[in-house]
Amino acid sequence: xxxxxxxxxxxxxxxxxxxxxxxxxxxxxxxxxxxxxxxxxxxxxxxxxxxxxxxxxxxxxxxxxxxxxxxxxxxxxxxxxxxxxxxxxxxxxxxxxxxxxxxxxxxxxxxxxxxxxxxxxxxxxxxxxxxxxxxxxxxxxxxxxxxxxxxxxxxxxxxxxxxxxxxxxxxxxxxxxxxxxxxxxxxxxxxxxxxxxxxxxxxxxxxxxxxxxxxxxxxxxxxxxxxxxxxxxxxxxxxxxxxxxxxxxxxxxxxxxxxxxxxxxxxxxxxxxxxxxxxxxxxxxxxxxxxxxxxxxxxxxxxxxxxxxxxxxxxxxxxxxxxxxxxxxxxxxxxxxxxxxxxxxxxxxxxxxxxxxxxxxxxxxxxxxxxxxxxxxxxxxxxxxxxxxxxxxxxxxxxxxxxxxxxxxxxxxxxxxxxxxxxxxxxxxxxxxxxxxxxxxxxxxxxxxxxxxxxxxxxxxxxxxxxxxxxxxxxxxxxxxxxxxxxxxxxxxxxxxxxxxxxxxxxxxxxxxxxxxxxxxx
Amino acid sequence: xxxxxxxxxxxxxxxxxxxxxxxxxxxxxxxxxxxxxxxxxxxxxxxxxxxxxxxxxxxxxxxxxxxxxxxxxxxxxxxxxxxxxxxxxxxxxxxxxxxxxxxxxxxxxxxxxxxxxxxxxxxxxxxxxxxxxxxxxxxxxxxxxxxxxxxxxxxxxxxxxxxxxxxxxxxxxxxxxxxxxxxxxxxxxxxxxxxxxxxxxxxxxxxxxxxxxxxxxxxxxxxxxxxxxxxxxxxxxxxxxxxxxxxxxxxxxxxxxxxxxxxxxxxxxxxxxxxxxxxxxxxxxxxxxxxxxxxxxxxxxxxxxxxxxxxxxxxxxxxxxxxxxxxxxxxxxxxxx
Numbered sequence: 001x002x003x004x005x006x007x008x009x010x011x012x013x014x015x016x017x018x019x020x021x022x023x024x025x026x027x028x029x030x031x032x033x034x035x036x037x038x039x040x041x042x043x044x045x046x047x048x049x050x051x052x053x054x055x056x057x058x059x060x061x062x063x064x065x066x067x068x069x070x071x072x073x074x075x076x077x078x079x080x081x082x083x084x085x086x087x088x089x090x091x092x093x094x095x096x097x098x099x100x101x102x103x104x105x106x107x108x109x110x111x112x113x114x115x116x117x118x119x120x121x122x123x124x125x126x127x128x129x130x131x132x133x134x135x136x137x138x139x140x141x142x143x144x145x146x147x148x149x150x151x152x153x154x155x156x157x158x159x160x161x162x163x164x165x166x167x168x169x170x171x172x173x174x175x176x177x178x179x180x181x182x183x184x185x186x187x188x189x190x191x192x193x194x195x196x197x198x199x200x201x202x203x204x205x206x207x208x209x210x211x212x213x214x215x216x217x218x219x220x221x222x223x224x225x226x227x228x229x230x231x232x233x234x235x236x237x238x239x240x241x242x243x244x245x246x247x248x249x250x251x252x253x254x255x256x257x258x259x260x261x262x263x264x265x266x267x268x269x270x271x272x273x274x275x276x277x278x279x280x281x282x283x284x285x286x287x288x289x290x291x292x293x294x295x296x297x298x299x300x301x302x303x304x305x306x307x308x309x310x311x312x313x314x315x316x317x318x319x320x321x322x323x324x325x326x327x328x329x330x331x332x333x334x335x336x337x338x339x340x341x342x343x344x345x346x347x348x349x350x351x352x353x354x355x356x357x358x359x360x361x362x363x364x365x366x367x368x369x370x371x372x373x374x375x376x377x378x379x380x381x382x383x384x385x386x387x388x389x390x391x392x393x394x395x396x397x398x399x400x401x402x403x404x405x406x407x408x409x410x411x412x413x414x415x416x417x418x419x420x421x422x423x424x425x426x427x428x429x430x431x432x433x434x435x436x437x438x439x440x441x442x443x444x445x446x447x448x449x450x451x452x453x454x455x456x457x458x459x460x461x462x463x464x465x466x467x468x469x470x471x472x473x474x475x476x477x478x479x480x481x482x483x484x485x486x487x488x489x490x491x492x493x494x495x496x497x498x499x500x501x502x503x504x505x506x507x508x509x510x511x512x513x514x515x516x517x518x519x520x521x522x
Numbered sequence: 523x524x525x526x527x528x529x530x531x532x533x534x535x536x537x538x539x540x541x542x543x544x545x546x547x548x549x550x551x552x553x554x555x556x557x558x559x560x561x562x563x564x565x566x567x568x569x570x571x572x573x574x575x576x577x578x579x580x581x582x583x584x585x586x587x588x589x590x591x592x593x594x595x596x597x598x599x600x601x602x603x604x605x606x607x608x609x610x611x612x613x614x615x616x617x618x619x620x621x622x623x624x625x626x627x628x629x630x631x632x633x634x635x636x637x638x639x640x641x642x643x644x645x646x647x648x649x650x651x652x653x654x655x656x657x658x659x660x661x662x663x664x665x666x667x668x669x670x671x672x673x674x675x676x677x678x679x680x681x682x683x684x685x686x687x688x689x690x691x692x693x694x695x696x697x698x699x700x701x702x703x704x705x706x707x708x709x710x711x712x713x714x715x716x717x718x719x720x721x722x723x724x725x726x727x728x729x730x731x732x733x734x735x736x737x738x739x740x741x742x743x744x745x746x747x748x749x750x751x752x753x754x755x756x757x758x759x760x761x762x763x764x765x766x767x768x769x770x771x772x773x774x775x776x777x778x779x780x781x782x783x784x785x786x787x788x789x790x791x792x793x794x795x796x797x798x799x800x801x802x803x804x805x806x807x808x809x810x811x812x813x814x815x816x817x818x819x820x821x822x823x824x825x826x827x828x829x830x831x832x833x834x835x836x837x838x839x840x841x842x843x844x845x846x847x848x849x850x851x852x853x854x855x856x857x858x859x
Contacts, residue, residue, distance in 0.1 A: 456687040457684075488530055488533045492536065499541060503679050503683060504679070504686050508683075509683060509684070510674060
């Protein structure tokens with residue numbers, strides 16, 4: 001290739017990238033205010049965005065590092081919705097001011113400012129997330145009693161990540177109120193704590209004491225951070241693109257048209273959903289943690305092998321840990337926790353799980369999903385004495401008993417996932433009915449191939465699920481990253497295997513519909 | 523510490539090298555086999571170096587209408603069609619550049635109906651996607667392909683990764699099945715006949731045509747051939763769907779270096795049978811292609827002097843001739859039906 005041609009080509013490449021960049025800016029521009037453009041973690045835009053941000057972070061002077069990260073975080077959010085970035089800014093400003101007012105005991109009333117912060121933020125959350133749900137529910141209820149009144153429904157878009165950043169900001173105000181942390185005076189640092197892009201949209205819901213001190217430090221580039229972060233990102237990408245997105249095909253087909261599938265197929269789709277949502281959500285967390293790690297910041301671990309839990313209580317210690325602990329600290333304990341009478345204890349548990357269900361989405365399916373988990377726990381509390389007697393006879397650590405408990409817990413969790421995934425309560429009832437009444441219908445032939453994935457893809461995805469479970473089990477004893485990191489060549493072999501696995505078995509490319517992360521809707 | 527850093531660097535370099543190699547190798551293995559309809563670069567790559575006298579470039583009008591085996595049988599001239607489906611002029615230019623890496627023909631014939639094709643046609647992913655990894659492929663990706671196709675062309679696994687399921691394990695060890703010499707030397711056999719009533723006028727929608735860009739690439743092609751000392755001739759194949767005289771004249775005036783011949787001027791002379799020799803309005807079937815190739819071989823041998831002693835694989839050429847004969851016997855019934 002002659003030199004001028006090469007130069008021209010380089011110009012074109014640059015021009016092409018600038019065009020892509022301009023496209024993003026354009027999509028975020030005022031003329032497209034209400035349009036949504038997604039910078040998914042599994043998109044090319046993010047693959048470009050992250051290294052540029054990290055590079056800028058390390059090369060910029062210390063004073064500009066955090067403002068730059070804040071700008072990058074708002075840019076990241078504005079790719080979804082520029083208008084709702086203002087909402088996040090408002091929420092941030094309110095909690096920031098209330099935090100200072102609470103911390104300084106202005107007017108001598110800590111509680112007033114706390115209540116004000118809670119009221120404003122929860123009102124915003126209610127308005128955007130729950131208003132339409134409650135309006136239609138009340139209309140339906142009134143209609144049931146003969147009063148046909150249609151309450152006004154609002155045509156509004158749910159701000160992405162609102163549940164996550166609102167809870168994070170509220171957690172901060174409550175912690176300041178409790179004197180657990182001092183109020184943050186630097187607005188930039190505080191705003192960055194609320195909007196830090198890796199965990200902004202789907203968590204983990206961070207605590208003040210974990211993030212703000214890390215933001216105060218100007219992190220120096222460390223190769224080990226890059227290496228560990230990359231491993232987390234690749235592992236997350238593999239879970240998302242290879243497992244979750246492939247399983248989503250089966251799940252979406254079955255749950256969107258349940259009448260077309262047998263009880264066995266629906267049960268299979270439910271198990272697939274259990275792994276889809278785990279891989280999808282934990283993938284987001286892994287990529288978020290990996291991205292933050294590149295910047296030298298450690299985010300909370302959000303999952304700890306949830307499907308090897310041997311009780312529902314144990315499951316919630318391992319699943320979406322940042323949300324579970326949030327509810328425990330800011331709702332369950334204030335309600336009295338377990339240090340009350342058994343009846344009240346059960347009520348507290350039910351209350352927390354119903355709220356948790358509602359947090360996930362404004363629909364009865366989520367409320368009943370939460371309620372079901374609450375009922376599981378309530379039954380567990382009631383049966384505690386019987387269980388204890390049983391364990392006096394048979395050892396708790398008996399491997400068969402433990403395997404039975406794990407299988408039982410997994411079954412109960414899967415049963416609850418039906419409510420979570422079904423498009424309506426009616427669909428959920430239909431699916432449960434079909435699974436219970438005719439569980440083995442359609443087992444011969446095993447028509448799983450007819451659910452949207454061919455057998456080879458199903459087999460490769462199944463193999464990846466098996467690897468995932470194995471890694472989870474190894475992680476329980478010692479983090480695999482530590483084991484891998486010790487030997488240079490093994491580490492790069494793992495990188496290579498993960499990348500090739502993503503490239504070959506991944507759900508991407510022409511003819512594929514890239515799947516958003518499931519938890520974005522919450 | 524130093525040892526660790528050195529190890530880390532070695533491991534990283536190895537990792538990057540294996541990754542790049544694997545991605546390219548897998549992309550190559552997962553792409554569907556290509557034995558006809560142009561862009562048959564794998565088979566072209568198997569041809570003995572510098573064994574071709576004449577090369578034909580262009581679109582399907584070249585690979586469906588010209589039978590190198592017939593030309594060889596008639597004149598002893600070795601020729602090859604390295605065309606691409608709906609090839610635009612820029613793509614044709616990069617094809618010539620790439621093809622000249624292994625062959626040094628005396629003459630290049632470029633079918634330039636593509637001057638009036640839309641700037642981007644339907645098969646860029648095939649035309650550019652099957653080119654060997656090289657600077658020419660990269661240039662074609664950025665200068666000749668539509669922007670939307672670039673991701674798939676730069677990273678073919680994007681398009682073909684799901685074909686791992688159709689790839690036999692033996693391919694990972696022994697390579698693709700189309701890594702053999704093309705028994706047709708770039709020709710694509712069309713066996714059926716669509717009777718034509720008369721020759722029609724082919725309108726051109728100049729709004730979609732980037733004539734200026736195409737002309738620029740014609741100039742580049744001239745420069746390239748001049749530099750390589752290769753004679754260049756532009757031509758238009760005979761068909762029942764012809765450009766207007768005005769449009770043909772525009773093509774005739776394109777170049778001072780290259781000759782131009784519109785074979786429609788010799789349409790009658792070639793003795794086409796409108797009932798049996800056409801696959802459709804534009805393309806000839808095997809019988810039409812034989813008539814055209816007969817005429818072409820005479821045209822070439824009269825106009826240009828070749829060193830017929832050029833080293834070439836006679837076995838493959840004899841195979842090509844027998845294959846053509848077999849096909850003519852086999853399809854004569856089909857066409858007459």
